Amino acid sequence: MADQAQPILTRIQQKNRDLILEGALTVFSESGFRGATVDQIARAAGLSKPNVLYYFGSKDDIHKTLLTTLLDMWLAPMVRIDPAGEPLDEVLGYVRAKLEMSRRFPRESRLFAYEILQGAPHLTEILGGSLRGIVDTAAATLQGWMDQGRLTPMDPRHLIFSIWALTQHYADFDVQIRAVLGPGHDAFDEAERFLENLYRKLLEA
Amino acid sequence: MADQAQPILTRIQQKNRDLILEGALTVFSESGFRGATVDQIARAAGLSKPNVLYYFGSKDDIHKTLLTTLLDMWLAPMVRIDPAGEPLDEVLGYVRAKLEMSRRFPRESRLFAYEILQGAPHLTEILGGSLRGIVDTAAATLQGWMDQGRLTPMDPRHLIFSIWALTQHYADFDVQIRAVLGPGHDAFDEAERFLENLYRKLLEA
DNA sequence: GTCTATATTTAGATAGAC
């Protein structure tokens, strides 16, 4: 009986934790850490404030959990760059995947943007650790292709930075883009074509 | 006598207002609007908290003043694009100027980044108004050059977005860039060369 | 596990002496 009760509760717990993280993602991505309140998170999650703090000990706790949980997903497209693949396809595929992340997960993009802007208090060791390692690996792959003459030579890390900047910009600065373009534009559709052309021109050896 | 007293006081007023705005720029750019406190601003300005609120009625007031004061300076390089100039030089000059702004004025860059991320509550009418107008003008100039075959044809507004994204990224995501590059790198020097090459390749007709 | 009520802290803003 006790064996049965535990999983049932755990399932509820899991669901409530998910509700909280989902609501918190919305709120944090709109207002940043300091701008967000536990009250807003609770409302977004459909729970009471004390109940939210029953599942997570503190607002800080929720935030840290979100960041670390989502980081892997956020970096996944870079890890998938295949050294055995066709260089141009691989890079263009990465650009496309990253832009698609901005389109589908703008909240995650803004969550990270706030965190980095603030000096990455919760991610400092990760930035200089695993992130740096992942970038080094990808940069080495790119450098290898350049050395083989299969890709226009350039600084591979700044090439990666450029992809981050150009794709995340469409999520993070969405308000500005929409204001400048005016109605009747799908910024992401336009960006997809623009970036495809940009990187094709840039990278063709 | 009264005629003399007024300017002297005004000079002090001006100096204190400047001190406050200078301190506030530092604090807001580090923590965002909600993360910043009037206390921190006062300390950064070397004044007492009530004194800060004597010169500016509210924290919100300081923030709005900063944004509107700095916006012109921030957009100046785009306005300077000269339709009578040499297309490639003009665009490369704009890129260089914008990157130089990121290097010299990272606080301003982050101030705007926070504001846009948050949905630009203080800049909404400006975004859809004068900013859009300025971009439209620059885009028309670019489009004209493209029509004349003096610049590779592409969406001129997304070309502008790309310049914003690529240059501001180095100020706004500075922590991440430094963590990934490690010590011994001058990110801005490297960026200058990288972006010069990127836009040269992209734009050569 | 979930709620109401509340303690506690922080921060924006003001009063009033000097």
Next chain:
DNA sequence: GTCTATCTAAATATAGAC
């Protein structure tokens, strides 16, 4: 104009009933 002291509101977190 500038300060000390203080008011007030908001927000994090907890206590304790159910």
